[in-house]
Amino acid sequence: MKSSSRSRQVSLHRAQRRRSEAGSGANSILAQCAQKIVSWLMHRRSVNQVIALSLLTGIGWAIINSVGLQPQAVTGSPADDLLSASGRSEMRSEMRSETVLPTLNVPDIAFQLQPFSPIAQANDATEISGNRIQINGNALPGLWQQKNGQIGISTTALTNLTGLELLSATNPAQQPVRWFASTQDDTITLPAWWDATDRYLNVSDLAQRANWRIQTTGTTLQITLPPSQVNGIRQGKQTWGDRLVIDLTGPAAWQTDAADSYTITVTGTITRQMVAAFRAIPANLITRLDVAPLGGNTILKIKTKEGASPQIWSTGSPNRVVIDIRQDSMVEKDVAWAPGLRWRQQYVSLGASRFPVYMFITRPNPTTLALRPIQANPGSAIGAEPIVTQAQRQRATGAINAGFFNRNNQLPLGAVRSGGQWISGPILGRGAMAWNDQGDLIMDRFALSESVTASSGQTFPVLSVNSGYVQAGIARYTSGWGASYSPIVDSEIVVTVRNDAVASQQRMGKAGSGSVPIPADGYLLALRSNSGAAGNFASGSIVNLSSQSQPASFDQYPNVMGGGPLLVRDNRIVLNAQLEGFSTNFIQGTAPRTAVGKMADGTWIIATIHDRAGGRGPTLAETAQIMQQIGAMDALNLDGGSSSSMYLGGQLINRSPRTVARVNNGLGLFVIGQ
Template sequence: MTNPRIRTHRRRRYHQRRLTYVPQTFSLKRVHWILTAPLLVVALSLALTRQRVIANTFEQPIPQKAFLSPAWVPTLAQATIPVPLTRQGGQITLNGRPLDAIWSQRQQQIGISDAALARRFGVNLLSSNDETQQPIEWFSNTADGTQAPLKLSTWLTEQYRYLNISTLAQQFGWEMQISGANLQINTPPAKILSVRQGRQSWGDRIVIDLDRATPWLISEEGNAAVITLDAPIAPALLRGFSGRPGSYIRGLNVASSGDRTVIRLRFADAARPRVWSLNNPNRILVDIRADALQEQSIAWSPGMRWAQQYVNLGGDRFPVVALEIDPRSSEVQLKPIWGNPDMKGTQPLVTTAQRSQAAAAINGGFFNRNNQLPLGAIRRDGRWMSGPILNRGAIGWDENGNVTIAQLSIQETLLAGNGNRITLRSLNSGFVNAGTARYTREWGASYTPILNNEVVMTVQNNQVVRQQQMGLAGQTPVSIPSDGYLLVVRSDRTASEALRAGTSVQIEMAVQPDNFSRYSQILGGGPVLMLNGQIVLNPTAEQFSTAFIQQAASRSVIATTGAGKLMLITVHNRIGGAGPTLAETAQITQQLGAMNALNLDGGSSTSLYLGGQLIDRPASTAARVHNGIGVFVQPRL
């Protein structure tokens, strides 16, 4: 129950702040003077430099680069006066409630990351072809074309894209104040007028009528969602509403929480919620439907586009979320990423991407879920972090945007000074079998036995200096020398006897196909789906199991197009059914215009990250992964 005195106090506090709000240092007159007097830019630049020195006594500038949309600044001033971030932070206090959200300030403009604006405020992003202007939908009638969408200017840093909320705040009467790393936002008090529920041909709809626009946030956990609105509900309305099961709704509860209202939903496996808003009158709509994906195509940054669509295959419709990237763009780079300093362990893709300072990422190759070690090729900047296995598919690329996809293998041969010649089974891999494997410092500072009773030889300066009989798996780490490597012998007495301490050794390496040697970045997956525009799927040749081949599950794919673009693709469950099989994945990828394509780890691992959030699924439903492919952006000066 909401106390009327609380609502009255909040409205009085809001109006007092509006009356007492003091603008920041730069006035509109000064901005006007800059725009209309370009001949004095040099003098102004000197003055600003002096002003910046004085300001630094009280506040250090943020070292992270950020670049304002070119459309925002006059050409002359843009070319002459750098415009760095003045402040940034990771928390927003919205109407008294602290929220984790990325924001930044640039001159007098305040930007919130598009992920935070969507998840924490309820703003829907609409399709665009200009990365410097993002159209949005928030309490507006844009779907029927009766109202043009509000467009927010953007600026970009290495990890996030910020939307300038100045126009949004002015239009809806928001108050903003910065306190350290915290951005405080207060919106005009709103209240709920009614709550309605009804069945639709496509599912269920809940309508919340409001007296004015107000933020909301949604969190999902499995088949449940919690929607929190910054508006109270009257006790009489609460008593008069009773949620009931629907086509997909399995449970619905509306509760009051101080100045907020909380809606808790449970729904069927086949459905997900889509929450959006309209005006005239103001209302929030919660649609529970099987086809909840909002189709869109957004120019997110130079060289990268975010697309969401349904792909029809036979009688089925599959939701596809993808990033299209120009690998030849000087503003975009791709590199393999992983979650920990060494090659053991898993992390949520969101964590790995943020630690790597990537703007975008997709989950990568396979790994052993028990010991959390990689099972496939990972090469970064010319260094083999993990070698390929079983002649499985891999993708290689270089800094010039050249890309290749094929089955990949490495053959290492150990030449001993005593005349023995030993074929090595693997390089820096969690894949184990009888024979000799090699582990270099790329694996980490040490190696821990994967199987019982391994024999570990330490090689320094091309000579075996030590041989150790190990005991139980997972115990007794052995240091990997910086000037050598370890040889690990498993169930092979002949190799152990041939490599006694004092034996000199040399390594020969052959890569097949040999053109992969030219690619500094490589990541393995499999199977290969497409080559030269044709489906070439042959998972048996890549030694995948029958169960894996027949499985229907969510999928991750990396592909190239005829125009030289890269696509990072995720495909989830078809409407009313399971995810795609490998054969269906290949057909979907072909429909998307791919020429060459490689399957990556899938199922619960399938994850696509962009600008601070997963864009293909709720983060709570995604498994931890070992590695991925990170997309690094270099904003324009």
């Protein structure tokens, strides 16, 4: 029954296409005539005549463009099929046949990492490199390298500056791509290599196929594309949002910039007559649309309703750039980025909601990839800066935000241990993760139980270590906090302990005033609202420190990152945010999330989860379900909201940098072998 129905639809579609040929041909003839009239007038007629007839020509262009402006009037010509197609995959399949293909064949279950056989090694010597790429005279930031006479452009720069579509890849040394393809299967595979911070695609074959001219000038890579001209811009409503089609005489590069609106720059010229003739129609998700020529390029400024963004792709034969404005604009893909590191993004469904999930799938090990905490201020636990800045300064390949912190004073609020040194201690028995260089990972609710015993024999509990979480009592600060300590609250008494003996004691003033050096061979004790204990720490007296992790298994791992709440344990949801001291607003809220999970085979899932299509981000309960659904046997929530950020290859891959907050710390992924 389904096959018979499909055949009737195909027959109807073909019949509509045949009936539309005459109208389509008339529009083409009218367009050609209009162009010839304007050209003749510019050479033969007076200014007044040109103006008068230009108005008529504008009306003619409006008639031409009306084919695209009113979707319900779409005919069956190839150009109109783009506006009548319901989505990207359907359009691509129609280029090849009448059969509809799925967008991406990615399973919704956990998968095994495939063994990698790299063609290019991470430590290959670089002959020439630069950080500027010039496309048809327009200079833009972007990394490139030249090795053995071959030009490699960083993966993110190549996709961002040209519009090249990155396809799923199982081998990090071979990257399938698509750019102005005539069919769904019209792809090209580019060799790849990588260094400490990025992955580069060899564009030699692509340049030859696309007739690009490439040359190097100092640190600038110059790319000249064959000239292209915009033949038309058409707009149509879709069930999922809006579609814009830019018809071109040849392939063109494009770039997108997101601020209060989206600015899309296409390296194709457009006539002022065409711009004047274009009229945006009422749309589903577009609230404003402007088109303008600029320096030989075509500029589109698009404002959208909240939650909507552009998904941009291209077709060849004929050449078009297609801009889909939709609330589910993320494109699913699964890319082997480097040995041991896979970048994956997919939608995960919970009931009627679809959540975009961005992931690193990895297994740290001593030979290919290391994972360790990174922080805003390498010399201090205090500070906040974008995860992009942290990752680039520390030369990480990838990174995500991690632990909680106080946005006002930029102090950490949770466990951070790196290489065995406490940067910040755990608080409130919240969820945390611990791991070693072999990639072994455990997760649990974690506490650090410490106490100091004075020479008087009296024992005092130490409530926190290197923490911005303040309580009345005693806190301890080590050199992991920084070179010195400034009081967090008024009237603290600071005791300096060196080699297990009290070296000095002093009363501090207002919060933030003054500082005390933190000794490398000891620590500081900060007494808050606890002046009665000060008499037990006289200068020269002995102090004994006792420290124990709960659970004790955390002591076996050099690296710890705290977050919370714990989401999944042994494939069972164990969410109890109230137990871990989180507020009611936090527990009930919806927001983007960052989380880390472990599969049954020990593979890591490092994920950011964003707003559901047409709605808000996940709740904590939904986050636990999503992590479980993508294969995590254990999972931990980390800091989220505006902090949720995922960095790869020089840029954020999960959101616009204009929407992300500064963070105190993160997790950095480092490709080994440089």
